[in-house]
Amino acid sequence: MELHPAIATDLLFxxxxxxVECFPQYWAVTxxxxxxxxxxxxxxxxxxxxxxDRDWLERAFDQLIGSNPLIRHRTFLWSHTxxxxxxxxxxxxxxxxxxxxxxxxxxxxxxxxxxGLAPLPIRPFEPADWSDWLAFELAEHPSSRQRPAYxxxxxARASLYQSMIADGLGQWxxxxxxxxxxxxxxxxxxxxxxxxxxxxxREGWRNRGLCRHLxxxxxxxxxxxxxxxxIVADIHYHALGIYRRLGFxxxxxxxxxxxxxx
Numbered sequence: 001m002e003l004h005p006a007i008a009t010d011l012l013f014x015x016x017x018x019x020v021e022c023f024p025q026y027w028a029v030t031x032x033x034x035x036x037x038x039x040x041x042x043x044x045x046x047x048x049x050x051x052x053d054r055d056w057l058e059r060a061f062d063q064l065i066g067s068n069p070l071i072r073h074r075t076f077l078w079s080h081t082x083x084x085x086x087x088x089x090x091x092x093x094x095x096x097x098x099x100x101x102x103x104x105x106x107x108x109x110x111x112x113x114x115x116g117l118a119p120l121p122i123r124p125f126e127p128a129d130w131s132d133w134l135a136f137e138l139a140e141h142p143s144s145r146q147r148p149a150y151x152x153x154x155x156a157r158a159s160l161y162q163s164m165i166a167d168g169l170g171q172w173x174x175x176x177x178x179x180x181x182x183x184x185x186x187x188x189x190x191x192x193x194x195x196x197x198x199x200x201x202r203e204g205w206r207n208r209g210l211c212r213h214l215x216x217x218x219x220x221x222x223x224x225x226x227x228x229x230x231i232v233a234d235i236h237y238h239a240l241g242i243y244r245r246l247g248f249x250x251x252x253x254x255x256x257x258x259x260x261x262x
Contacts, residue, residue: 004079004103004251004252005103005105005192005193005228005230005251006079006103006105006195006230006232006251006252006254007044007079007254008190008192008193009188009190009193009194009195009230010195010232010254011027011029011044012169012188012189012190012195013160013164013188013197014029014031014040016160016163016164016169017031017033017156017160018030018031018032018033018034018040019031019032021064023064025045025046026043026044026045026046026060027043027044028043028044028060028064028065029041029042029043029044029065030064030065032068033156034152034153034156035068035070035071036070036071036072036149037153038073038075038258038260039075039077039256039258041065041071041073041075042065042075042076042077042256043057043060043061043064043065043075043076043077044077044078045057045076045077045078046078047078047080048078048080048086048255049076049078049088049091049257050086050087050088051087051088051089051090051091052090054090054091054094057076058074061074061075061076062074072260072261072262073258073259073260073261074096074258074259075256075257075258075259076256076257076258077254077255077256078254078255079103079252079253079254079255080252080253080255081251081252081253086255088257091257091259094259095259096257096258096259097257097258097259098255098256098257099234099255099256099258100234100235100253100254100255100256101232101233101234101235101253101254101255102232102233102234102235102237102240102250102253102254103230103231103232103250103251103252103253103254104230104231104232104233104240104243104244104248104249104250104251105228105229105230105231105248105249105251106219106223106228106229106230106231106246106247106248106249107227107228107247108223108227108228110247110249111216111219111220111223111246111247112245112246112247113216114209114212114213114216114245114246116209117213118175118209118213118214118217119175119208119209119210119213120175120176120177120182120183120210121175121176122173122174122175122213122214122217122218123173123174124171124172124173124174125165125171125172125173125174125184127162129172129174129181130158130162132174132181133158133172133174133181133184134154134155134158135181136181136184136200136202137154137198137200138151138154139202139203140200140202140203157198161186161188161197164188169188169189170186170187170188170189170194171186171187172184172185172186173185173186173187173214173217173218175210175213175214177205180202181202182201182202182205182210183200183201183202183205183210183211183214184198184200184214185197185198185199185200185214185215185218186198187218187219187221187222187229189222189225189226190226191226192226192227192228193226193228193229193230194222194223194225194226194228194229194230195229195230195231195232196215196218196229196230196231196232199211199214199215199231199233199239211239211242212242212245212246215242215243215246216246219246229248230251231243231248232254235253
């Protein structure tokens with residue numbers, strides 16, 4: 001099945017660290033070393049499900065993914081561009097949580113520069129910077145930082161990104177005030193597209209133009225390598241306006257249904 005660039009670039013990360021298997025109506029994505037990851041072990045559907053699809057999709061998930069007893073969830077993911085209402089009643093009544101993100105794309109020639117000069121220098125990460133990144137991410141999620149599972153997730157992501165950087169698939173970028181990391185993001189590449197990861201500005205440093213200048217500089221460099229860059233964010237994320245002002249345009253929505261149990 002043909003994949004939207006937002007999905008294809010998702011599979012860049014999932015395929016690098018896990019297994020992606022293609023079937024006629026879906027892809028089965030698994031991370032054998034992270035069975036607890038709800039959005040790393042999932043079925044990627046070729047079209048939105050209906051409420052009549054729950055039984056057979058759950059059977060497919062259990063057969064292809066859920067046989068590992070450490071996987072205590074079911075997750076289904078798909079992209080859609082139309083505004084027709086989704087018929088998901090049977091999923092919702094069974095305890096599934098519905099989430100939606102917006103995918104935006106930036107084409108070569110559409111990047112718009114922010115006003116003024118960058119407030120701080122922008123440079124690629126060095127190996128010693130990843131401990132700063134872990135502390136930064138934990139500080140930005142105070143409700144999660146005491147959970148061992150979340151710390152394990154961040155450490156796994158840091159290892160993934162460093163391995164991909166070593167293989168020439170992308171780079172991580174940051175802005176520092178003295179020794180303090182105050183903004184960062186990653187950009188990684190398939191042969192056709194670039195995909196941003198975890199664009200973040202430290203609380204207390206927001207609304208100073210850091211995100212705009214960081215994204216612009218990293219996007220400028222990325223468009224020297226590919227024609228299209230993709231960024232995905234929660235549909236209510238506060239920084240969507242920044243992305244739009246830089247030239248990113250909405251292209252599709254990424255929807256998920258997830259149900260987890262103890």
